Amino acid sequence: xxxxxxxLWVGLFVLAGIGALMILSLKVGNLDTxxxxxxxxxxxxxxxxxxxKIRAPVKSSGVVVGRxxxxxxxxxxxxxxxxxxxxQRYQFPKDTFAxxxxxxxxxxxxxxxxxxxxxxxxxxxxxxxxxxxxMVLEEMIGRFLFDKASEDDAF
Amino acid sequence: xxxxxxxxxxxxxxxxxxxxxxxxxxxxxxxxxQVIAIMGGSGSGKTxxxxxxxxxxxxxxxxxxxSGQIIHELNRDALFAMRRKMGMLFQFGALFTxxxxxxxxxxxxxxHSDLPESMIRDLVLMKLHAVGLRGAHRLMxxxxxxxxSRRVALARSIALDPMLMMFDEPFTGLDPISLSVxxxxxxxxxDALEMTSxxxxxxxxxxxxxxxxxxFIADGVIAAHGTPxxxxxxxxxxxxxxxxxETDGPVPFHYPAQTYLKDLQLEKTVA
Amino acid sequence: xxxxxxxxxxxxxxxxxxxxxRLGHATLFFLLVLLKSGTSLQRFxxxxxxxxYVGVLSLIIIVVSGLFVGMVLGLxxxxxxxxxxxxxAVGTLVALSLVRELGPVVAALLFASRAGSAITAEIxxxxxxxxxxxxxxxxxxxxxxxxxxxxxAGVISMPLLAAIFSVMGVFGGYLVAVVFxxxxxxxxxxxxxxxxxxxxxxxxGFIKSCFFGVAxxxxxxxxxxxxxxxxxxxxxxxxRTVVTSSLAILxxxxxxxxxxxxxx
Numbered sequence: 237x238x239x240x241x242x243x244l245w246v247g248l249f250v251l252a253g254i255g256a257l258m259i260l261s262l263k264v265g266n267l268d269t270x271x272x273x274x275x276x277x278x279x280x281x282x283x284x285x286x287x288x289k290i291r292a293p294v295k296s297s298g299v300v301v302g303r304x305x306x307x308x309x310x311x312x313x314x315x316x317x318x319x320x321x322x323x324q325r326y327q328f329p330k331d332t333f334a335x336x337x338x339x340x341x342x343x344x345x346x347x348x349x350x351x352x353x354x355x356x357x358x359x360x361x362x363x364x365x366x367x368x369x370x371m372v373l374e375e376m377i378g379r380f381l382f383d384k385a386s387e388d389d390a391f
Numbered sequence: 392x393x394x395x396x397x398x399x400x401x402x403x404x405x406x407x408x409x410x411x412x413x414x415x416x417x418x419x420x421x422x423x424x425q426v427i428a429i430m431g432g433s434g435s436g437k438t439x440x441x442x443x444x445x446x447x448x449x450x451x452x453x454x455x456x457x458s459g460q461i462i463h464e465l466n467r468d469a470l471f472a473m474r475r476k477m478g479m480l481f482q483f484g485a486l487f488t489x490x491x492x493x494x495x496x497x498x499x500x501x502x503h504s505d506l507p508e509s510m511i512r513d514l515v516l517m518k519l520h521a522v523g524l525r526g527a528h529r530l531m532x533x534x535x536x537x538x539x540s541r542r543v544a545l546a547r548s549i550a551l552d553p554m555l556m557m558f559d560e561p562f563t564g565l566d567p568i569s570l571s572v573x574x575x576x577x578x579x580x581x582d583a584l585e586m587t588s589x590x591x592x593x594x595x596x597x598x599x600x601x602x603x604x605x606x607f608i609a610d611g612v613i614a615a616h617g618t619p620x621x622x623x624x625x626x627x628x629x630x631x632x633x634x635x636x637e638t639d640g641p642v643p644f645h646y647p648a649q650t651y652l653k654d655l656q657l658e659k660t661v662a
Numbered sequence: 663x664x665x666x667x668x669x670x671x672x673x674x675x676x677x678x679x680x681x682x683x684r685l686g687h688a689t690l691f692f693l694l695v696l697l698k699s700g701t702s703l704q705r706f707x708x709x710x711x712x713x714x715y716v717g718v719l720s721l722i723i724i725v726v727s728g729l730f731v732g733m734v735l736g737l738x739x740x741x742x743x744x745x746x747x748x749x750x751a752v753g754t755l756v757a758l759s760l761v762r763e764l765g766p767v768v769a770a771l772l773f774a775s776r777a778g779s780a781i782t783a784e785i786x787x788x789x790x791x792x793x794x795x796x797x798x799x800x801x802x803x804x805x806x807x808x809x810x811x812x813x814x815a816g817v818i819s820m821p822l823l824a825a826i827f828s829v830m831g832v833f834g835g836y837l838v839a840v841v842f843x844x845x846x847x848x849x850x851x852x853x854x855x856x857x858x859x860x861x862x863x864x865x866x867g868f869i870k871s872c873f874f875g876v877a878x879x880x881x882x883x884x885x886x887x888x889x890x891x892x893x894x895x896x897x898x899x900x901x902r903t904v905v906t907s908s909l910a911i912l913x914x915x916x917x918x919x920x921x922x923x924x925x926x
Binding site for chain 2: 798799800801802
């Protein structure tokens with residue numbers, strides 16, 4: 237085989253391999269959310285985080301704007317402190333509302349941010365004041381049955 | 392020629408695989424410009440002797456000295472430096488099957504020198520011309536006949552103008568024409584390049600016509616030696632049997648066994 | 663009878679000693695190859711040449727198998743997931759299985775039988791036809807000139823082939839689930855992206871395939887270099903390469919998975 241042909245094929249092979257790695261990282265995986273624009277950290281205290289996991293998405297209007305970086309339990313306030321990395325390009329007002337939501341009935345849990353109307357924006361290290369805990373299925377069912385029971389009593 | 396300097400000196404050489412003795416006290420001297428044949432039956436340790444000269448294996452005792460240096464005492468770099476001055480033609484050529492004829496001959500020049508490609512080209516074509524295969528330089532080894540590939544291998548092994556050439560069974564499996572072509576090439580190249588050639592062979596007629604000196608090896612020892620003229624008229628039983636190709640003699644026809652009658656159970660055996 | 667038992671025990675002992683001796687030889691040979699890799703790096707065109715035979719020629723089998731494995735995953739995944747009404751998760755299923763496990767492992771198994779066996783056969787034949795001895799007699803070290811370039815070509819090819827396999831698999835899954843069955847393309851990709859993590863899944867899969875590349879090629883070059891110089895010897899060594907490296911891949915996969923995903 238001619239040297240030039242061989243070099244060409246090997247070059248194509250290596251490019252295809254690197255291309256495949258790029259596709260895996262960007263299209264299949266989530267390297268694009270690790271983009272160079274950087275992130276800033278905000279925190280939120282939740283009474284109950286349900287099944288929230290580290291690296292769960294943080295969404296606003298359904299768009300992924302960041303990820304959960306850390307989850308801790310505070311013995312001072314007896315609630316969970318969730319640290320989120322939010323992309324620099326997305327800024328949120330101070331009075332943004334954070335709730336833990338579930339995608340679909342059995343889907344994974346994520347944090348939803350609902351922007352408020354404050355002029356001041358959240359800065360690095362700020363804590364979101366308004367939070368809404370995760371819906372726990374047992375509690376929901378319990379409340380539902382309780383409501384039903386009291387409805388029946390009314391008759 | 393008899394006054395020429397000694398190139399290879401083999402002294403009291405012993406070699407054994409595990410416990411099996413292959414060579415047992417071999418002494419030889421080879422002078423510059425000579426073609427020397429080492430003959431003997433199959434499995435008599437001839438090829439091992441070449442490996443000892445090339446430093447591929449280490450002797451149990453004794454030594455091989457090539458141009459004043461004891462081969463098995465050389466370190467790796469010195470041994471490789473020594474091997475650049477040696478050439479070896481393997482039994483079936485051992486051409487690199489993934490390289491063309493041209494690249495095979497150019498192999499050593501490219502590995503060991505920084506010669507420009509144009510000069511390598513000229514040198515390769517010269518070497519191929521010497522073996523009559525200049526026209527075949529584009530072919531791959533698979534396209535060559537047995538005789539041709541051995542000639543290419545010969546061109547490859549003389550690529551760096553060695554002082555010592557070793558030939559491992561160069562005549563095996565060749566037709567009579569290729570056989571005498573290889574034979575005369577060995578003689579002509581030895582004279583032209585002023586090297587020493589050692590041929591390990593059991594082809595008596597061809598080698599006796601081109602060599603200067605013959606050693607016979609049997610059972611790991613030198614059974615006889617002499618010039619071709621002395622050998623042809625030798626009355627020594629082993630040499631006589633070998634040169635004339637007789638089936639029985641000092642080298643027996645039968646492999647050692649118990650008596651024939653016993654094997655056929657015609658004789659009472661002790662249980 | 664006791665004689666036979668003793669003979670049996672001796673046989674076991676002999677096998678064990680022989681196995682350990684070979685393992686030791688293989689380890690030493692591996693270190694020798696690493697030690698003599700300087701030539702390959704200085705004259706990289708030697709490696710490029712082997713990249714063609716080891717990598718480029720393995721492409722077809724990798725691409726085709728990847729595509730089919732992905733298509734089967736898509737089909738099976740859809741069949742199962744639609745029972746729970748979460749067929750949009752089929753993208754996640756296909757991508758995670760490929761990137762974490764099937765990509766590196768199946769690509770390595772295919773690589774062992776395609777390229778590993780070829781390396782063993784080639785080196786074994788070069789030994790059997792005295793080409794390696796001839797090279798040594800020409801003062802060229804066969805380990806540096808023949809073995810090391812093949813080893814590095816294998817090590818470089820393996821992660822690239824595994825990545826190509828995974829991408830083809832994801833594409834195959836996309837073909838079946840989205841194009842043929844009609845799962846929504848948007849949710850296929852977005853579910854996949856939100857569940858496949860770059861560091862945990864893709865990077866770890868990549869690291870796995872690097873390990874497999876080293877293991878398969880090291881076994882292949884050792885078996886070739888160590889094979890008896892006969893036709894039976896070479897064919898036996900080729901078989902051993904495929905068997906040993908397949909077992910090594912699966913064993914290594916378990917160990918690596920345990921470390922990566924369980925943090926043992």
